[in-house]
Amino acid sequence: xxxxxxxxxxxxxxxxxxxxxxxxxxxxxxxxxxxxxxxxxxxxxxxxxxxxxxxxxxxxxxxxxxxxxxxxxxxxxxxxxxxxxxxxxxxxxxxxxxxxxxxxxxxxxxxxxxxxxxxxxxxxxxxxxxxxxxxxxxxxxxxxxxxxxxxxxxxxxxxxxxxxxxxxxxxxxxxxxxxxxxxxxxxxxxxxxxxxxxxxxxxxxxxxxxxxxxxxxxxxxxxxxxxxxxxxxxxxxxxxxxxxxxxxxxxxxxxxxxxxxxxxxxxxxxxxxxxxxxxxxxxxxxxxxxxxxxxxxxxxxxxxxxxxxxxxxxxxxxxxxxxxxxxxxxxxxxxxxxxx
Numbered sequence: 001x002x003x004x005x006x007x008x009x010x011x012x013x014x015x016x017x018x019x020x021x022x023x024x025x026x027x028x029x030x031x032x033x034x035x036x037x038x039x040x041x042x043x044x045x046x047x048x049x050x051x052x053x054x055x056x057x058x059x060x061x062x063x064x065x066x067x068x069x070x071x072x073x074x075x076x077x078x079x080x081x082x083x084x085x086x087x088x089x090x091x092x093x094x095x096x097x098x099x100x101x102x103x104x105x106x107x108x109x110x111x112x113x114x115x116x117x118x119x120x121x122x123x124x125x126x127x128x129x130x131x132x133x134x135x136x137x138x139x140x141x142x143x144x145x146x147x148x149x150x151x152x153x154x155x156x157x158x159x160x161x162x163x164x165x166x167x168x169x170x171x172x173x174x175x176x177x178x179x180x181x182x183x184x185x186x187x188x189x190x191x192x193x194x195x196x197x198x199x200x201x202x203x204x205x206x207x208x209x210x211x212x213x214x215x216x217x218x219x220x221x222x223x224x225x226x227x228x229x230x231x232x233x234x235x236x237x238x239x240x241x242x243x244x245x246x247x248x249x250x251x252x253x254x255x256x257x258x259x260x261x262x263x264x265x266x267x268x269x270x271x272x273x274x275x276x277x278x279x280x281x282x283x284x285x286x287x288x289x290x291x292x293x294x295x296x297x298x299x300x301x302x303x304x305x306x307x308x309x310x311x312x313x314x315x316x317x318x319x320x321x322x323x324x325x326x327x328x329x330x331x332x333x334x335x336x337x338x339x340x
Contacts, residue, residue: 013161013162014162014164014165014166015165015310016164016165016310016320016321016322017165018306018322018323018324018332019324019332020165020172021167021171021172021173022059022140022166022167022171022172023162023165023166023167024140024142024150024152025152025153025154025158025162025166026152026153026154027140027142027150027151027152028150028151028152029148029149029150030141030148030149030150030151031147031148031149032147033147035102035105035106035109036109038106038109038141039106039109039110039112039113040113041141041151042058042060042106042110042139042141042151043110043113043114043117043118045139045151045153046121046139046153047117047118047121049153049155050121050137050139050153050155052118052120052121052124053120053123053124054124054135054136054137054156055124055125055126055133055135055136055137056121056124056125056126056136056137056138056139057125057126057132057136057137057138057139057159057168058107058110058125058138058139058140058141059138059139059140059141059170059171060103060104060106060107060110060140060141060143060170061100061103061140061141061142061143061170061171061173062098062099062100062102062103062142062143062144062171063098063142063143063144063149063150098143098144098145098146102143102146103141103143106141111125129168129169129170130168130198131163131168131198132159132160132163132166132168133160134156134157134160135156135157135160136156136157136159136160137153137154137155137156137158137159138152138153138154138158138159138166138168139151139152139153139154140152140153140154142171154166164319164320164321164322164336167196168198169195169196173326174192174195174196174325174326174327175326176188176192176326176327177191177192177327181219182216182219182220183214183215183216183219183237183240184214184216185216185327186216186217186268187216187217187219187220188327189217189268189293189295189325189327189328189331189333190216190217190220190266190268190293191220191327192325192326192327193293193321193325193333193335194293196321196323196325196335197291197319197321197335197336197337199291199337200224201220201221201224201226201263201264202224202225202226203224203225203226204225204226204227205224205226205227205263205264206226206227206228206229206262206263206264207221207226207227207228207229207262207263207264207265207266208228208229208231208256208258208262208264208265208266208288208289209221209228209229209230209231209266209267210231210232210253210254210256210265210266210267210269210279211231211232211253211267211268211269211270211271212228212230212231212232212236212248212266213230213232213233213234213235213236214234214235214236214237214240215230215236215237215240215241216268217266217268217293218230218236218240218246218266219237219240221264221266222240222243222245222246225245226245226263226264227245227246227247228245228246228247229247229249229258229262230246230247230248230249231248231249231250231251231252231253231256232248232250232251232253233250233251233252235248236248253267253269253271253279254269254271254275254279257286257288258288258289261287261288261289261290262288262289262290263289263290263291264289264290264291264292264293265280265283265288265289265291265292265293265294266292266293266294267279267280267292267293267294267295268294268295269295270297271297272297272305273296273297273298273299273305273306273332274305276294276295276296276297276305277296277305277306277308277309279294280292280294280309280313280334281308281309281312281313281316284313284316284317284338285316287338289338290337290338291335291336291337291338292334292335292336292338293333293334293335294333294334294335295328295331295332295333295334296309296331296332296333296334297330297331298330298331298332299330306322306332309322309334310322313334313336315339316338316339317336317337317338317339318336318337318338318339318340319336319337320334320335320336320337321333321334321335321336322334323335
């Protein structure tokens with residue numbers, strides 16, 4: 001989560017905050033003792049401020065505390081202590097002090113109040129998580145405890161203009177895709193990137209999948225009806241290798257050059273972040289693709305690969321995301337559209 005003080009009269013572009021799930025423009029601390037009071041607070045903030053007939057979104061979600069103190073089971077602690085060995089510590093997972101049910105009840109209470117006080121605003125409140133329109137506003141209420149939190153109101157066109165970091169998903173969280181038929185769980189990364197981009201691979205489009213084996217991203221593309229050139233030293237899963245829309249080419253993903261530009265560059269290859277960064281920059285400079293989804297395996301030894309992409313990709317793209325997806329582990333995914 002990232003909160004910022006943004007004065008409306010001073011236009012600014014948010015930086016690419018790869019490890020922030022969501023941005024809270026002009027966030028301020030707020031308090032309320034009950035669900036009804038929370039709902040009143042939200043309604044007071046938007047009535048008379050947002051145009052009655054313009055679309056807007058409302059996100060109410062809990063703030064998840066960072067991983068807390070480390071702990072260890074008593075038996076393990078005593079066993080290691082008697083042996084004079086370092087204690088086998090483990091971190092507690094991130095947790096929230098507020099449940100999603102409370103947030104849902106607040107959203108429902110807001111709708112009830114708007115039904116009584118400002119029906120036009122209720123009609124223009126959208127119900128689905130989809131990319132922002134240029135005339136759309138975003139109100140966010142983030143609860144850090146049942147009675148405390150932060151409120152942020154981003155008026156149009158800010159959510160649309162800053163959509164590379166201001167997520168149209170509540171709290172920036174995207175539910176992980178599930179498909180038991182996929183070759184591996186890696187397919188969920190591509191599905192999530194499509195959802196954040198607001199653009200799916202389409203039937204008839206052409207894709208190059210670098211480092212394709214066993215074929216999870218190729219699997220997603222052919223399910224969409226696309227034609228895929230899959231490149232890897234290892235084999236694809238048999239059904240994908242035999243698919244009519246798949247052409248498998250054995251070889252080095254970093255040496256492959258397409259005979260002509262394709263619609264999508266897909267790359268989830270296991271390599272250093274520097275090599276993957278150089279690959280996507282080369283593809284965009286050569287204009288070998290129109291859209292791209294590329295993962296970078298980030299570690300402390302990877303130097304300035306992510307910083308380099310932040311400096312060099314914006315001028316090559318019309319839309320750009322650099323995000324640690326919900327489906328990522330120690331990775332950042334670069335995805336977007338090449339500049340015309």
